[in-house]
Amino acid sequence: xxxxxxxxxxxxxxFGMVLMFGQKSLRFxxxxxxxxxxxxxxxxVSLLFTVKNEGVQKxxxxxxxxxxxxxxxxxxxxxxxxxxxxxxxxxxxxxxxSSIGTAREHFYYYPAIMMIITGVNGAFTTGDIFNMFVFFExxxxxxxxxxxxxxxRAQLAGSIKYILINVISSALFVIAIAYLYAIIGTLxxxxxxxxxxxxxxxAIITVIAVLFLMVFGLKAAIFPxxxxxxxxxxxxxxxxxxxxxxxxxxxxxxxxxxxxxxxFIHDTAYTHELLLWLSVFTILAGCIGALAYFDVKQxxxxxxxxxxxxxxxxxxxxxxxxxxGAMFYLIHDMIIKAALFMLVGIIxxxxxxxxxxxxxxxxxxSPTLGWFYLIAAFGLAGIPPLSGFVGKLLxxxxxxxxxxxxxxxxxxxxxxxxxxxxxxxxxxxxxxxEKPVQPILTNAETxxxxxxxxxxxxxxxxxxxxAEYLTPFMSDAGRLLADPSIYVDAVLKGE
Amino acid sequence: METxxxxxxxxxxxxxxxxxxxxxxxxxxxxxxxxxxxxxLLILTLGGLKKGDVPLxxxxxxxxTDALPQALILTAIVISxxxxxxxxxxxxxxxxxxxxxxxxxxxxxxxx
Numbered sequence: 001x002x003x004x005x006x007x008x009x010x011x012x013x014x015f016g017m018v019l020m021f022g023q024k025s026l027r028f029x030x031x032x033x034x035x036x037x038x039x040x041x042x043x044x045v046s047l048l049f050t051v052k053n054e055g056v057q058k059x060x061x062x063x064x065x066x067x068x069x070x071x072x073x074x075x076x077x078x079x080x081x082x083x084x085x086x087x088x089x090x091x092x093x094x095x096x097x098s099s100i101g102t103a104r105e106h107f108y109y110y111p112a113i114m115m116i117i118t119g120v121n122g123a124f125t126t127g128d129i130f131n132m133f134v135f136f137e138x139x140x141x142x143x144x145x146x147x148x149x150x151x152x153r154a155q156l157a158g159s160i161k162y163i164l165i166n167v168i169s170s171a172l173f174v175i176a177i178a179y180l181y182a183i184i185g186t187l188x189x190x191x192x193x194x195x196x197x198x199x200x201x202x203a204i205i206t207v208i209a210v211l212f213l214m215v216f217g218l219k220a221a222i223f224p225x226x227x228x229x230x231x232x233x234x235x236x237x238x239x240x241x242x243x244x245x246x247x248x249x250x251x252x253x254x255x256x257x258x259x260x261x262x263x264f265i266h267d268t269a270y271t272h273e274l275l276l277w278l279s280v281f282t283i284l285a286g287c288i289g290a291l292a293y294f295d296v297k298q299x300x301x302x303x304x305x306x307x308x309x310x311x312x313x314x315x316x317x318x319x320x321x322x323x324x325g326a327m328f329y330l331i332h333d334m335i336i337k338a339a340l341f342m343l344v345g346i347i348x349x350x351x352x353x354x355x356x357x358x359x360x361x362x363x364x365x366s367p368t369l370g371w372f373y374l375i376a377a378f379g380l381a382g383i384p385p386l387s388g389f390v391g392k393l394l395x396x397x398x399x400x401x402x403x404x405x406x407x408x409x410x411x412x413x414x415x416x417x418x419x420x421x422x423x424x425x426x427x428x429x430x431x432x433x434e435k436p437v438q439p440i441l442t443n444a445e446t447x448x449x450x451x452x453x454x455x456x457x458x459x460x461x462x463x464x465x466x467a468e469y470l471t472p473f474m475s476d477a478g479r480l481l482a483d484p485s486i487y488v489d490a491v492l493k494g495e
Numbered sequence: 496m497e498t499x500x501x502x503x504x505x506x507x508x509x510x511x512x513x514x515x516x517x518x519x520x521x522x523x524x525x526x527x528x529x530x531x532x533x534x535x536l537l538i539l540t541l542g543g544l545k546k547g548d549v550p551l552x553x554x555x556x557x558x559x560t561d562a563l564p565q566a567l568i569l570t571a572i573v574i575s576x577x578x579x580x581x582x583x584x585x586x587x588x589x590x591x592x593x594x595x596x597x598x599x600x601x602x603x604x605x606x607x
Contacts, residue, residue: 130567130570133571134570134574137574137578141577141578141581144578144581144585148585151588151592153592153593156585156588156589156592156593157589157593157601159585160520160582160585160586160589160601161601163578163581163582163585164515164523164524164527164582167527167530167531167575167578167579167582168515168527168530170574170575170578171527171530171531171533171534171575172534174531174534174535174537174538174571175533175534175537177538177567178534178537178538178541178542178564179541181538181541181542181563181564181567182541182542182543187563
């Protein structure tokens with residue numbers, strides 16, 4: 001028995017329920033949320049080291065034998081993602097203290113955050129495909145609450161589109177599970193993998209693989225299914241945007257990664273080729289969007305789309321190097337997107353506008369913010385000592401090993417466009433003449449926001465510089481993704 | 496029997512698609528409700544419609560119908576019920592705040 005696996009899911013859930021009471025006491029709400037996240041983070045770190053030392057951890061509810069009950073599986077991939085999620089959630093909640101406003105804090109803001117973390121961690125840990133659907137709904141329902149909380153006109157208009165898109169993709173997810181169940185007759189992910197290998201992936205399974213790609217692609221915003229993301233995310237207030245940008249699309253990316261390395265691996269000439277081309281077009285579409293806008297929020301939002309493409313390009317290579325690179329880049333991207341959205345939030349709070357043309361000269365009034373932004377921008381583009389480098393290097397190396405020379409060169413070349421898009425923010429907002437601003441928050445308040453942001457950026461620097469210490473974890477994750485039999489044996493045959 | 500059900504589900508999906516593509520908010524919500532009906536019926540159908548008794552051990556000696564799809568549908572129904580309730584209230588608020596239920600009028604930038 002190994003109830004340890006459940007702690008990063010149960011602790012936020014428990015605190016989320018407790019925080020639904022006493023909503024008028026700010027100290028209780030803030031303290032409770034922080035305490036819950038820190039406890040969950042400690043349990044996630046110890047789980048990470050348990051997985052590192054003792055291999056894949058699992059627990060089946062109710063003590064049923066393996067394919068029949070719901071199994072929760074914590075392997076290196078999910079343990080790393082769960083730890084990163086909780087780490088970022090701590091700083092985003094800290095950032096919310098002085099930015100989200102007491103009206104929202106009094107209205108179930110922290111319970112909703114705890115529920116979204118429950119859903120994300122559950123989706124990362126589950127070993128059952130229908131249970132994954134349920135955890136998706138948990139995190140989506142909480143995200144509906146967060147995106148609409150406050151009820152401004154723009155929020156209402158943006159969120160109704162977000163919700164309708166997700167309702168439709170959830171219905172498609174149910175349909176895809178129904179098809180898979182009709183052919184395979186099981187819902188346990190390890191068991192599905194075994195059964196698909198036994199029947200050697202007939203054409204209908206390939207169709208289901210594409211259906212799953214559509215479902216998770218709608219959540220992860222891949223080309224041509226990313227159209228809803230810019231308009232809906234722009235409606236959310238900065239701390240919520242940081243949470244969404246760092247976590248939500250990554251759950252979809254993780255789901256594609258898991259299904260395409262565990263289930264659908266017997267017709268890679270079709271499925272992974274499709275994934276490869278879609279990821280290339282995703283990067284292209286993201287680059288066009290990131291360069292087209294003069295709106296700071298939109299530029300970073302389109303950078304989410306680019307990163308999703310890069311990670312999935314690593315997954316499409318289906319070799320250990322590419323998958324290890326995808327893991328490196330996935331964690332990097334969660335950290336750096338949280339940092340960038342937090343920074344952009346501060347810029348917006350300082351200038352009172354999201355329009356780059358109305359900004360300028362911030363370097364004179366807040367030089368520290370400027371230098372930290374520059375470091376984050378270089379980290380995003382993957383300049384060597386910083387965090388984005390190792391992941392992209394491994395992804396490109398995996399691409400060359402798999403023989404996809406031109407598309408790998410394309411991925412490398414687009415790094416320049418990524419750099420250009422974020423440096424444009426630096427040039428327009430920080431250089432030049434100072435322009436008249438209507439700050440939303442005072443200088444003292446933005447200083448409070450800057451502390452958690454700076455710590456997240458320092459974490460991202462440490463992630464890049466200390467890549468050597470992370471390599472054993474990442475190579476475990478890469479090996480596990482490249483060889484599904486490790487996962488299957490751990491779940492079906494015991495430790 | 497399965498063929499008949501699949502034709503029915505196909506009709507439901509096409510009706511849902513048609514409604515989701517309309518401009519009025521309420522029609523779109525009706526479309527998503529019909530789409531979830533179709534998805535639930537599809538789980539039931541693909542689980543197999545072979546004749547069998549209700550899955551209650553004390554009521555009959557068997558053979559029974561497959562109990563798993565029924566549990567899945569029950570879960571999916573409550574989830575889509577909750578989401579639909581949320582969307583209906585949200586549509587009401589959007590209508591009250593923005594003064595329109597037309598999606599084309601909600602396009603572009605609203606005041607920040």
